[in-house]
Amino acid sequence: MQNRLQVASGFDENGVAGLVPGRIVHVFEIVEVEDGEGELAVQEYIERNSRKHNAHSSIYRARRRVNPVTYEELRDVVDMWVEAALKLSEPDLRKMARLTAAQDRRLAAALAPYAIAAE
Structure with a gap:
């Protein structure tokens, strides 16, 4: 049995695409790949979706604007x-x-x- 890596990709809180350790990423796709194929899967994903960056970034900015987290909610x-x-x-x-x-x-x-x- 081979191990599988689940690659979660999306945009961080600043609208930056990709996987960024230690940053909040809004997941919109999970891809299973075999061992050793993770980097290639991420690169292929970025190539396929790079034209959509502006649209996805705008969607996330609009979502934060319409449904912001208040200081009180964050404190709670x-x-x-x-x-x-x-x-x-x-x-x-x-x-x-x-x-x-x-x-x-x-x-x-x-x-x-x-x-x-x-x-």
Whole structure:
């Protein structure tokens, strides 16, 4: 069985197309690809949809204008997450630590070929 990578693509909060780590991306398509084909799938997607950038960017700007998030709503959401974080138990924290360690191991394994090539 081969691993599959799900590539989520869209526009970030500034209307920039693509996948940007650490940025909020509004997902409008998910594509499954085989191992090693992720970069090619992203490049093909960008080529197919580059002419639509202006339309998609305008749609997202209009959506934010018509349905903005108020400061009060943002504070409410932050308060909810803080409340949830403060209720975490020791077993919850241990489980989260195990999950992040597993993610770190998977990321290191995925980046290992690039580290060797850079040397």
